Amino acid sequence: MRSKLGKYRTPYLFIAPFFVLFAAFVLSPIVYSLWLSLQEVVGIYVPLQFVGLKNYLDLVSDPRFLHSLVVTFTYTFFQVTIMVVLAVILALILDQRTLRGRNVYRLVFFFPVITSFIVAAMVFKLLLDKEIGLFNMLLRAVHMRTHAWLEDPTYALPSLITIGIWRWVGYQMVILLAGLQNIPAELYDSARVDGAGSLRIVFRITLPLLFPVIFFVIVMSVIGSLQLFDEPFILNMHGGGAGSGGPADSMLSTAIYLYQTGFLDFRLGYASAVGYVLTVVILAISLLQILTFGKRAGFAEI
Amino acid sequence: MNERGARVFASLTTLAFLLCASAAFAGGTSESTSGKKVQLVVWAWDKRATDTTWAASQEFMKLHPNIEVQAVNFGTQDAHDKVLTALVSGVGAPDLFLMEYWAVGRFEAMGALADLTDQLSDYQANYSPAVWALVSYKDRVYGLPFDGGPAAIFYRKDIFDNAGIPFPTNWQDFAAAGRKLAANGIYILPVQGEVATLWLFGRHASVSDYDGKILFDNPQVVDTYQWLGDRIAKDKSIYYKLPWDPSSYELIKSGKIAAVAAGFWYSGFGISDLAYTPDLSGKWRIAGWLPWKAGDGATGSFLGGAGFFVPKQSQHVKEAAEWMKFVLGRPESEYDQATKSGIFPFQLGAMKQLATQTPALYGGQQIYQTMMDELSAAPPVIYGPNYAPILNALNTALDRIALQGVPAADAIRDAAAQADRERVVK
Amino acid sequence: MxxxxxxxxxxxxxxxxxxxxxxxxxxxxxxxxxxxxxxxxxxxxxxxxxxxxxxxxxxxxxYAQLFGQTLFVRWFVNSCLVAIAYTVLVLFFCSLGGFAFAKYRFPGRNGLFIALLSSTMIPPWVTIIPIFSWFSRLHLVNSYLSVILPGSANVFGLFLMRQYIQGVPSSLLDAARVDGCKEFGIYARIVIPIIAPALGALTIFAFLGSWNSFLNALILLRTPDMFTFPVGMSSLVGSMNPQYGVLMACAVISVVPTSIIFFTMQKQLVAGITLGATKE
Known part of the structure; x- marks a missing residue:
């Protein structure tokens, strides 16, 4: 027994520091959260009150929570779909060796990734303002209808999606470019010999071979988008107050709702339940994706 | 093996020590104690608040050499949310903090405030009943007012004169005036979010009782919000943004907004600062809150405003109360603040002293007198402990009425159900 | 066509x-x-x-107002301190852990690794409430530690390190062992120099991540003198009278450190981004 433990001592020691932190700041909070989701905070000097599954039962009939899920899913579906399509197109274009200045273009598209979201959100808030924003000014110049892009419930979510795409499309493009680099050049050559046109090559050879990378990009983006918080938080800081859900709650993502319940109303138990349901949703969606397309994408071997 | 492990842990501990040291180095502001002096930590979110109370604080320190006042300016209005976070976590709460009146009920319900009834009840006579109601709750006193938001309508006399419209005397006439101005491409008001509650309190509508019961699902509130929604969506005479939104400032400066409805404090940073251009000076006037329709009696309303309060956690409740009495309780120090930074004084004594003043910005009008008249007609406002979810729900309701054409009856009913579900105090 | x-x-x-x-x-x-x-x-x-x-x-x-009338410099320094400490922790813990996962066999290896990977799907909001609770009990709310430690078990970093170290030939490590090198010595003297490029990539990620991180800091930092840069900036946005010119100045300066890192270490950055996705 002793010798066996001794044999594995080194790797365990090596992962120990990481694991201690992981246990302290990821694992145990997850467990604590589960416990907290069964309680309710009553007052500052009053102990927590055990309420069982009440918080979860309340969630099912909470229209704002359900609405927040709709907002989150809508955002995720459109943001990820449009962004990935654009990123694939950009990667295919910028992968062409004959294209001059392609490194400059790559830099340009990547640049938003390194900006802090708060800076991005702030600038967009001013650019998209109804009266004084640059965007509406341009629209007026060409006699098109202007809108309150961030204050009108119809346009608020689409604007948010656009900002999300602007921010992350370059990041996904870089991953896809790397994936393209791994496709052997001979495959293209032999296809060309067979007389295939360039569009045909893209659809028959490039995209299928790139699928594992595209799949990776989709899975990761979906996880990120479902956690949407930063941008709507800053965009709505001024009008409706910090943590508001935007015009007519049109930007109320589940994470924003969690913030409202937990840190503005101090209903910590309910907020934990919101967080737990969101986690389960994200896990389920990721698993679903991996189970349906994972094999084809070679996701089995990590 | 041992040696290796030791090395790993040695480096780990060193790191941890370094980090802890750096953390301790910059640690909390309230923990440090210099000698035997009592440290009073004061939190406010507005530079104006820390600046104006600072002069009085220094005098206070001279009178009480054993007390050192430390003022921290937060910058954001969620300062009192941070106080609540501090209280929940049990550390780092200040001894005094500035809090909007609407939050008093919530803090009281959570048992977060020190009861200052014994120290402060003598001061009740200095304030009008509606004002005293803002710092007390269920007959207990928790603080003193710092600035006040008696409702005010700031309007450009020249714009109304040019359009040949006499300044309206009730809100129905005001709507008609708005339609005329809208025909000239001028908005009559910027209104959004919490500003809309001015009309509710002006009509003496209750949103909640002291125990947190939601009361705003009634015909009066529906009627008021439908009226506002129609002005925004049908007449297009109300600009649907907050008066302190940057675009509102721009429209005010360029003469595209004729009036602003807000608390009196808007004079301090809006009219005289962010929406100010020299050629607007003297063109502004102030009116008190208008009656709802012709024939209704005089009324008043409130928006915002804040007082200083003491968290129960403070170790220096007695000293904090002394600070309040000295810095906020004396008419002369309030008078000082009003003349220096345009903060509306709430004490009857200070108000009387100011009544004859005629700031140039308002073309020689006795604005404090106008506000005093308004205040005497103002009803006491009950925010209750659940005002945060109430306001959130009402804001969403107005969005739905004004932007999505939802009938007010439906929007208000949904909002009441939402606020009821999200009650902090059940 | x-x-x-x-x-x-x-x-x-x-x-x-x-x-x-x-x-x-x-x-x-x-x-x-x-x-x-x-x-x-x-x-x-x-x-x-x-x-x-x-x-x-x-x-x-x-710019004058930004430097003169706000705590901007303080926020900037706070952010730098936090980001540097965080980066050092992440580099050390992830490379050491990644080495163990890549080059040693031990019971529970795969299970642990999958558990770690799936934890990346958990939104930070689930953990923030307990973390807040932890730190308040330790009286460490509003300290640098409270914003450095929680994210430092960086699973992405561990994954990156493992991927890279798997490519290091095991024969090199065995040769060192024959020469009498101890296990930690192998990590410090052989593995670390070889994986320097990947460490470069992780440095950028960790630094950028910490520099832009908002949620934890928003909840855990409470007094303006302790704010990191994003929280400080959000306090400028949230005030009743935001000075947009000042905010934009703040925005411009905030991009400077990240741009410097980006332009000097582009290659490592791209290598880091793509390593996880395209390695078969």
Missing amino acids: NGSLDGYGGEVARRISLYLLLTAASIVMLTPFYWSLVASFKSQSELFDLPNVFIRQPTLAN
Whole structure:
């Protein structure tokens, strides 16, 4: 027994520091959260009150929570779909060796990734303002209808999606470019010999071979988008107050709702339940994706 | 093996020590104690608040050499949310903090405030009943007012004169005036979010009782919000943004907004600062809150405003109360603040002293007198402990009425159900 | 479609339209940066004058106000301290852990690794409430530690390190063992130098991640003197009278450190981004 433990001592020691932190700041909070989701905070000097599954039962009939899920899913579906399509197109274009200045273009598209979201959100808030924003000014110049892009419930979510795409499309493009680099050049050559046109090559050879990378990009983006918080938080800081859900709650993502319940109303138990349901949703969606397309994408071997 | 492990842990501990040291180095502001002096930590979110109370604080320190006042300016209005976070976590709460009146009920319900009834009840006579109601709750006193938001309508006399419209005397006439101005491409008001509650309190509508019961699902509130929604969506005479939104400032400066409805404090940073251009000076006037329709009696309303309060956690409740009495309780120090930074004084004594003043910005009008008249007609406002979810729900309701054409009856009913579900105090 | 534009002429037309398209897209991508740069040199009154794409009277007043009247310098220093400490922790823990996962066999290895990977799907909001609770009990709310430690078990970093170290030939490590090198010595003297490029990539990620991180800091930091840069900036946004010129100045300066890192370490950054995705 002793010798066996001794044999594995080194790797365990090596992962120990990481694991201690992981246990302290990821694992145990997850467990604590589960416990907290069964309680309710009553007052500052009053102990927590055990309420069982009440918080979860309340969630099912909470229209704002359900609405927040709709907002989150809508955002995720459109943001990820449009962004990935654009990123694939950009990667295919910028992968062409004959294209001059392609490194400059790559830099340009990547640049938003390194900006802090708060800076991005702030600038967009001013650019998209109804009266004084640059965007509406341009629209007026060409006699098109202007809108309150961030204050009108119809346009608020689409604007948010656009900002999300602007921010992350370059990041996904870089991953896809790397994936393209791994496709052997001979495959293209032999296809060309067979007389295939360039569009045909893209659809028959490039995209299928790139699928594992595209799949990776989709899975990761979906996880990120479902956690949407930063941008709507800053965009709505001024009008409706910090943590508001935007015009007519049109930007109320589940994470924003969690913030409202937990840190503005101090209903910590309910907020934990919101967080737990969101986690389960994200896990389920990721698993679903991996189970349906994972094999084809070679996701089995990590 | 041992040696290796030791090395790993040695480096780990060193790191941890370094980090802890750096953390301790910059640690909390309230923990440090210099000698035997009592440290009073004061939190406010507005530079104006820390600046104006600072002069009085220094005098206070001279009178009480054993007390050192430390003022921290937060910058954001969620300062009192941070106080609540501090209280929940049990550390780092200040001894005094500035809090909007609407939050008093919530803090009281959570048992977060020190009861200052014994120290402060003598001061009740200095304030009008509606004002005293803002710092007390269920007959207990928790603080003193710092600035006040008696409702005010700031309007450009020249714009109304040019359009040949006499300044309206009730809100129905005001709507008609708005339609005329809208025909000239001028908005009559910027209104959004919490500003809309001015009309509710002006009509003496209750949103909640002291125990947190939601009361705003009634015909009066529906009627008021439908009226506002129609002005925004049908007449297009109300600009649907907050008066302190940057675009509102721009429209005010360029003469595209004729009036602003807000608390009196808007004079301090809006009219005289962010929406100010020299050629607007003297063109502004102030009116008190208008009656709802012709024939209704005089009324008043409130928006915002804040007082200083003491968290129960403070170790220096007695000293904090002394600070309040000295810095906020004396008419002369309030008078000082009003003349220096345009903060509306709430004490009857200070108000009387100011009544004859005629700031140039308002073309020689006795604005404090106008506000005093308004205040005497103002009803006491009950925010209750659940005002945060109430306001959130009402804001969403107005969005739905004004932007999505939802009938007010439906929007208000949904909002009441939402606020009821999200009650902090059940 | 291309029938009429066959041959060389068609190719040229295609190229030109491609460049036009890319350039237009680039302008869209860069407009926000350009606008904030321009706005930071404008006075508040000129900020929203139309047309607002050019500066008529450049002023440094916003920058002066940023440095003189806000705690910006303090926030900047806080952010640097936090980001550096965080990066050091992540580099050390992830490379050591990644080494163990890549080069040792031990019971529970795969299970642990999968558990770690799936934890990345958990939104940070689930953990923030307990973390807040932990730190308040330790009386460490509003300390640097409270924003450094929680994210430092960086699973992405561990994954990156493991992927890279798997590519290090085991024969090298065995040779060192034969020479009498202890296990930690192998890590410190052999593995670390070989994986230097990957460490470079992780440095950037960790630094950028910490620099831009908001949630934890928003909840855990409470007094303005302890704010990191994003929280400080959000406090400027949230005030009743935001000075937009000052905010834009703040925005411009905030991009400087990340841009420097980005432009000097581009190669490592790209290598880091792509390593996880394209390694088979």
